[in-house]
Amino acid sequence: MRDFAELLDRLVFTPRRSIKLRLIGDYFARVPDPDRGWALAALTGGLTFPGAKPAMIRALIEERCDPVLFRWSYDYVGDLAETAALLWPERRGANREPGLAEVVETLQEAGRTEVPTLLAGWLDALDPTGRWALLKLITGGLRVGVSERLAKTALASFGGQDAGAIEELWHGLRPPYDDLFAWLEGRAPQPEVAEAALFRPLMLAHPLEEAEVDALPLGEFLAEWKWDGIRAQLVAHKGECRLFSRTGEDIGPAFPDLLQNIGFDAVLDGELLVAREGAPAPFNELQTRLGRKAPTAKLQRSHPAHLRLYDLLIDAGEDLRHLTFSERRARLEAWYARHRPALMDLSELVVVENHAELKRLRREARTSGVEGLMLKRAASPYLAGRPKGHWYKFKRDALTVDAVLMYAQRGHGRRSSLFSDYTFGAWTEEGTLVPIGKAYSGFTDSELKRLDKWVRDHTVDRFGPVRAVEPGLVLEVAFDAVQPSSRHKSGIALRFPRIARIRWDKPAGEADPLERLRAMIA
Template identity: 55%
Template sequence: MNRFAFLLDRLAYEPRRNAKIRLMAEYFRETPDPERGFALAALTGALSFRHAKPGLIRGLIMERTDPVLFGLSYDYVGDLAETVALMWPGETRANRSPLLSEIVEGLTSTAKLDLPKRLAQWLDALDETGRWALLKLITGSLRIGASARLAKTAVAALGEDVKPDDVELVWPGLAPPYEDLFAWVEGRGERPFAEDPAPFRPPMLAHPLEDANFRAFEPKDFVAEWKWDGIRVQASAGRDAEGRHVARLWSRSGEDVSGAFPDLVEALTFDGAIDGELLILREGRVQTFNVLQQRLNRKSVTPKLLAEFPAHIRAYDLLVEGDEDLRERPFEERRKRLEAFIAREDNRRVDLSAIVPFDDWDGLTAARLDPASAGAGDDAAAVEGLMVKRRDSPYVVGRPKGLWFKWKHDPMTVDAVLMYAQRGHGRRSSFYSDYTFGVWTTDPEEGERLAPVGKAYFGFTDEELTELDRFVRKNTTNRFGPVREVVHTAEQGLVLEIAFEGIARSTRHKSGVAMRFPRVARIRWDKPTAEADRLESLEALIAEKEGA
């Protein structure tokens, strides 16, 4: 466990991508099975423990230390794992620190009532860094700046002719501790074969497209289609060894979301794999993301929910047809196969995403600005931009350069006043980096006041984060646990320009509005708080969108 903890500690402080890969590859090369396999599972987010939750950690530390002191320390540090790792007394240290494999097995198999005692024994046996790593493992948020893709790249570095995409292709169906994966990469075994009849296939992603760079390409080499404002999914179906039909719905990150969409999975009667967008379709019309959001993350799927929010897939690409893998074929060929596939299946739950016709880049620009007139029709409100794809592009794992581009609508912006701030996590645990902002409204009883309309925790540079953190510390007027209230009056405060992708009415927010993907676009040191935008302007944006 100590070696794994040392790796996490090094990764957390290492900003360079290639250096992170070298650190992980060195660890995988020098660490035996199954330890390195469980480390890979932790780095890729493949571990989850039913009974080990943050509440268990809080309960243990408050038994060992003063609860008030813990509360104050947690407020100051901002990270649960780091706070507990530093405060843990560790009076009865064992002779040997546990192995990572022992901890994973223990967290998986130990009964809920026995887990607090066992976790306390592990914490006693580890040093501060080891405790921190153990607690990060339990909370499931390593926050060390190393993605799952980066960890798989490090695994690929162990082999002579193995590429990261090769690892991605065999990853679905593998399970910790990945001994067969390491044996293959190191040349000691055969390439792993996934026996799942409906596996997840890693998706191909796109680069943002800017007006300044796309004009260097030839328009005739590309195809455009609408980018729908839903959730990217993959519908995979096939037959197992007994001939039974198996269908699954996967999220873009490889999470099996079939249980949340039984109505859609039931309709996947084909054999193959489709890449598409999960949408809500009512009377043949695509609904906005806000409507889809009411179907997402529900603990139970009721008949009423199924009837009010019918799930639908708008297909972008055909990855597999029957037993034939099409991913190495050019997009233009896959598109023709997809059109024939959709027409043949005639599935009311799956339809085809239309191609956007254009002759030159000016014509495509016009289509992006006015989807309704360019073929989207009544569904234009659910279009968030364009996908632009090379006709000859294969379906490649990851985000290859020059093949696929996403050209989203320009974001909407609002000038809002900073109201509250909270510390971030991981490398940001010492900075106030999570901001609640509001706009002005007139209350019949209180008069002019600020209504909170959203939270943002990205979009700014490291230098701007330092400036924002300094402002929060100097202008705090109240505290609510880990949250600081910042001065926000018509005469004093700080205005932030907030960019966001969409806005809709909401019954879950007091302001009545909900923003999609809000981020800090600019710090308006030059703008008085009294001149920040009003709630009425956001309501007007919603009305304009609904009217469209």
């Protein structure tokens, strides 16, 4: 556990990507199996412990110290693991310090009632850094600036392999990855996962700005609409059919209507939508189905799933990813003509004669109900990751609104002592503010410090870790779309809100009214 705690502690204070990669690689090199495999699972979000809940941790710490002191400290620090780790009373020598594998494997077998006793014993045996790492591990919120992609890149570098090869295997392997490390160290052959219905790493696009369009050799590209759903991959193999998100999460249980009566073997790349008679519905209708483990028959009828197909990666066991996009597109069209699968159709190709027409289509994208256009080089093979010069996304301009800051909450990780999560609102006709969204990105570190000070100086009420502030600061918020929502008091929901600018100069009374946002729905 000590090595894992040291790794997390160094990662959280290391901003540079290259140093993070070296730290993770060094850890893999010096720590034996299965500890390093469980650490890899933790860094990539592959561990869950249903019996270990934040409420249980709060109850434990309140048994060991003054509950009022804990609540005040938690309110100031803003991070449960850090607060509990520092306040936990020292009882060094009370127990043997646990290893990482011991913690993980014991928790996986333990019943819910056993977890508090186990956790208390481990906390007694660890120093503050070890306690912090343990609590981060079991709550699943490491927040040390390491993405799943970064951890896999470090793993590939450690083993002298291409990151794409790791991605190809990843979803066929299970923690603690003994066979993966054996292969990377040359002690065993590459793990065999080819016979499973597995996720294949997606090819992604680079954003394209309007100023860059004229330099693009348009004749070398094919264009498609960028649909307003989520990227998905459907894998059908020997009677097994699964649906994956762009990150490889199995979302099939939420869309059983799409996966029934599949009579082919293929890997298909496309956009997951809710559609009626082939017409895509707004994104918020798709959201009502995402995350549902067992959608009702009524929901499936009212919000029918639909997969709009972009690409054909594998057809009846034949890997097509080495072919050009033009060749794969021809194969996809022929495949679709043969199978005509229910609840699927082809994403149409868009004829674009010149750069001016491309810009016009992008400007008109919002009225057409699409996010913009995709530009794919006709000669491109299907390459994992985001290779340069192959695919581009030419998205419509963001919408903006001037909103009033209403609430602020502390962040996590290195932001745990700063108010960095902001809820903002718009004025109703009656002159009251109603929340319309929340954002925690779009500002620099220096702007964050100034925002944090403003929140502290203008707090009018507290609700646990949340502070209500005077309606005196205007934020220019950018977002992709606004949609009606029955779940929010304002009656609307913003898609992908982020802070575009802090309007220190603008009076709160001049911020935008709610009616302006409602008008944007149409």
